[in-house]
Amino acid sequence: MTEDANGEPKTCETKTCEPRTEPLSAAPQHASAAALVLVSTPIGNLKDFSPRARDTLAGVDAILCEDTRTSAVLLRAWDIKTKLIALHEHNEESRVPGLIAAMQNGARYALISDAGTPLVSDPGYRLVRAAIEAGLIVGGIPGPNAAVLALTLSGLPPHPFLFSGFLPVKSGARTAALTRLRNAEASGLSATLIFYEAPHRLAEFLADAALVFGARPAAVCRELSKHYEEVRRGSLPDLAAHYQTHAARGEITVVIGPAPDEPTSAETLDGALAAALAQMSLKDAVNAVAAATGLAKKQVYARALEVKRE
Structure with a gap:
């Protein structure tokens, strides 16, 4: 449906009104020509994997991944025979020069993480920066992301949002990081906050967050897209109390609502x-x-x- 010159709806009568589409087999030029392709993988359910992502992984010279054992499960499920090369925080810096040289000589790689969108709280940034600086084309295949899915399921304002990934492990450093965010809010930041956290630290994280932010609305999103998916909503103190007595399991994303409008003290x-x-x-x-x-x-x-x- 389009509008005429007077703003009234009108029906399309020619092909020029139809949306532009591409055949399912067509691949964007930048992705097909890319030396390095960032491919998003499922965060739980292996069916959340696009045909384009599958074709890309099957067509590159090698797949760079965090853990070859974890990624092998995905490849077996989709009958992908491409070689896997481990690229993680402990070897990324040493492997980057060789990978860049190989791509300059015509090699084509895909980069994946264990789950979700590459580089989001995962290795790969050094490689991507080096590829860009070397003048290589970097492309991407979009897909699952736990932070964005948790945001949409939380029931909290979806934008703007601020993603902080994993905060420091120790309570003192974590509280300091949360306090810096609270101070930024006092200076004008107004955004829904998103964090990743390990299950064994969840109760402590929520207690620290309640100490800094007060009884602010929040959501704990667990095992997203998996069989035991759970979204628990409530105030930070209530959530902290719940997980103090109910041990959490699986992959966890915490979403905290933005600072409320309040008089400046x-x-x-x-x-x-x-x-x-x-x-x-x-x-x-x-x-x-x-x-x-x-x-x-x-x-x-x-x-x-x-x-x-x-």
Whole structure:
């Protein structure tokens, strides 16, 4: 359906009104010509794998993967015979030069992670940067991603969102990272927050998050696309209490709602100023915090001078 000059709906009568489509067998030029193709793989259900992704993995010279044993399961399920090469955080730096040289000589590789979209909390960034700097074409096959799926299932505002991946393992460092996000919110950040977490640390993560963010709405998304998929929604304290007595299993994504609109307290103003002054000049920090809080620049400037002296 399209509209005429008066904005009224009209029916398409010619082929020019039809949407442009490509045959299923056609591959975008940049992907077919790419020396390195980033291919998204299922995050649980092996049926969540596109025909284009399958054809790409079957057609490259080798597949770069985190764990050859994990990726072999996917390849067997889809009858893909391509050679697997391990590329993980422990060997990526040493292997990149050889892989770049091979691609410059005509080799074509696919890069996959154990599950989901490559580079998202997974190895591969060094290789991609090196390929780009070498002038090689890098393409991609989109597909499953746990963070985006959890966001859409959480019932929390879908955009804007901020993905932080895995936070530090130890509680002190994790709380510090969460506090930096809270200070950024005090300076004007308003976004739904997304994290990955290991099941044995989930209760501690939620307790730390509740300490920093308070009784904010959140969701714990577990085993997405798998048989035991679960999305539990509630406040951070309630979720922390639940998982304190109910051990979680599987792959976990935590989604936390954005900061609520609230009057700016003296404590919040000081936190916002401290965070801004650590990264900006006095003038820029005052402008940023005044814009974020709605307070008069004169008031913010006076307090900024005091914070700076302290």
